[in-house]
Amino acid sequence: MSNLIDMCNCCNGCSSRRQGYTLKLSFPKKLLVATSVLVILAMVVMPSEARALQHKIRHERRQHDAVALTKDARIRQEELRRRPHRRPALLPQTKDPAERLRNLEAERFKNATRTIQKKLKNTRRYFNEERKVLNETREYRDGMPAWLPTINFVAIHFHTYKKQGATLSERKFAYVIPKLHKSLKEFLEIFDRLYKVEVDFADDPFSNYNRTRHELIWNTTRRLYSTIAEIEENMAAVNVPEQNFTPSKSLQALEMKVDAPQCLKNDYIAFRAYGNLLNNWFSEFKCPHGKKVTTKNAKCAAYEAKLIEKKNKRNKNTER
Structure with missing residues (x-):
């Protein structure tokens, strides 16, 4: 063994390996x-x-935390998706067939009223936007001519709907919607007449105004036709008859040939009255008498306060 160790002193490996010998304890x-x-x-x-x-x-x-954080948001989205204006509310189940039919009938009138209300809202919005293009002056802010129709919103707002075998929705629809239909047709007649008015001694500035007023009256008349048609369609759907409409004789007081100042005055009076009419009708639908919204909503509270004031004045005048 000592001889083998003495022989492994070179860098190229042991001579014993070259001679075929192997070391059992070495690591390959x-x-x-x-x-x-x-x-x-x-x-x-x-x-x-x-x-x-x-x-x-x-x-x-993180995904789990995100799901947990957005749980409330998903619940809100689900509630919005199930709102009545997106999905019709289910009627309460009842075993009585007569009561079930009554609920279905009431829902028909509610849907018809919502459709008319939405159409009226769009008509009001478009008119208020387009009316701004006209130059309204303070000179013509007063006036109540004979040709301007009037509607008693005090009587409409405080009307008592006595039970007569029909649902409240049906009784209210039958009372309110024909009055809305008549008032819009009255202003349709006014705008048809204003569109045909001839102006004497029109200068260049008034000619520009005249083109603008014709465009406004044309758009207003077109939307009025559409709104009236929507009302008539929904009245027919719930079997509420239309009232016979005859143009007011007082409309003849609106002259067809005027000078420029009188034309401006007539336009302003008609546009102001029509705007007030749409605002009052919209408030009448949104702020029904006796509902919580009338007291909680500031605009509804102001609308009812104005009608109460008018009602009190009329009662005082009647007492005298």
Whole structure:
């Protein structure tokens, strides 16, 4: 053994290996290299996999937290989706066939009223926007000519709907909608007449105004026709008859040939009255008498206060 050790003193390996001898206690180089590579890979890969696993856990936790945070938002979206104006509300179930038919009939009148109300709201909005293009002057802010129709909103607002075998929705529709229909047709007649008015001694500035007023009257008349047709369609759907309409004789007081100042005055009076009519009708639908919205909503409270004031004045005048 000592001879073998003495012989292994060169850099190129032991002479015993060159002579075919092997050392039983030596470690193979290939196995050593393979083991080293595995150790290095394990040291590199295991931290990466651990970081990936931690990242996955954090990602799943964030998704869970996001779902938890948006739970209220999803509930609100679900409530909005189920609102009556997007999905018809289910009628309460009842075993009585007569009561079920009564509820269905009431729902028909409510739907017809909502459709008319929406159409009236759009008509009012478009008119208020287009009316701004005209130059309104303070010179013509007063006046109540004979040709201007009047409607008693005090009587409409404080009307008592006595039970007569029909639902409240049916009784209210049958009382209010024909009056709305008549008032709009009256102003349709006025705007038809104003459109045909001839003006004497029109200068260049008034000619520009005249073109603008014709455009406004044309658009207003077109939307009035559409709104009236919507009302008539819904009245027919719920079997409420239309009232016979005859043009007012007082409309003849609206002259067809005037000078420029009188034309401006007539226009302003008609546009102001029509705007007030749409506002009052819209408030009448939105602010029914005896409902909580009339006291909680500031505009509704102001509208009812104005009607109460008019009602009290009329009662005083009647007492005298």
